[in-house]
Amino acid sequence: MTALLDVADLHKSYGAMKVLKGLDFDVRERETFAIIGPNGAGKTTLFKVLTGEARQDSGKIRFRGRDITAEPAFRRVHSGFGRTFQVARVFPELTVEENVVVVIEARLRAEGKRIGRWYDLRPAAAVRDEAHALLADLGLAQSSTIKAKFLSHGDKKRLEFAVMLGGRPSILMLDEPTAGMSPSERVAITQLIRKIKTEREVTVLMTEHDMGVIFGLSDRLMVMNYGQIIAIGTPEEVRANKTVRDVYLGQEMYHA
Known part of the structure; x- marks a missing residue:
């Protein structure tokens, strides 16, 4: 698959606190790419930087091969970004x-x-x-x-x-789409995401804490910890990664 979004050497700090530390990854056309990690890993800050809500300190963001690093949020929306939030806006x-x-x-x-x-x-x-x-x-x-x-x-x-x-976005950025939902609502939203992706042929970039949702939807996962990437791969590759198990998933999820 062709890369839709390319991120290179992305850094972001709030004062002395380094939140994103040299991130390099890409998101491919029509895939579901999930970002997971413990609280404080930098996931929401990464979303804010990608959508233009916050400005990175350094690094490059390219969308469809075009440098959008300095573009404001509204121009990214016009380019094809769509976003939801943890609390519906x-x-x-x-x-x-x-x-x-x-x-x-x-x-x-x-x-x-x-x-x-x-x-x-x-x-x-x-x-x-x-x-x-x-x-x-x-x-x-x-x-x-x-x-x-x-x-x-x-x-x-x-x-x-x-x-x-x-x-009419071409990339859907979903920040904790099932946060605060009952089990039945979570199932319904998961089905909705799958339906939208299939019928509208869009790319999905999401964060989510529910591993059932993540492993049920994702083509690839990126695992973050303290602002760094510790693994990128298919759900099976990430699930088998010892560092990921130790930092985030735990042994029970590995054997699930």
Whole structure:
């Protein structure tokens, strides 16, 4: 598979604390690449740097062969980045449909396309149709007129996925997508991620603490500890790595 995202010698510190220490890795087209490691390993900081939310101290980030190291977050979104967060970020006072309409209209504006008549406050028919199709695909069609703040935790995550997909990203960056979920919600979100990846032919880059989710979805894993990479490989290779077992997985996961 061709590399979609290339990271070279990436460093990031907060004051005297070195959080990322010379990371080198790539993420390939249409794979699911998972980043795991103990709390404090640097996973969330890495996500922030990759999406432009935080600036690295040194190193290079290339996306589709283009250097995006200095690009702000909004330009990375326009280039094809989509992201979810540990706590779902949606517009609580807007309806479910309005949440999706907002991002579709933003995408169309960025593409230089018209989104309707200037004097009409209602979304254009094509925008509404796209929003309805996304909500139906993610199982939220019946909730389209409900304000987002009234959704369950699991449905807020689904809405966050719909909002992300409204931007038509080519790489989905999922930060702890099953955090705080019940076992049944975790299964549902795992199935949703698999469905989105297959049907939309996108690349998935994710962090997650649930090893069942990780080993069920990932093509490759990268294990971090104290800001460094200690292993990259297939789930089977990582599971068999002694250093990874000692630092993070433990013997029970190895024999699972």
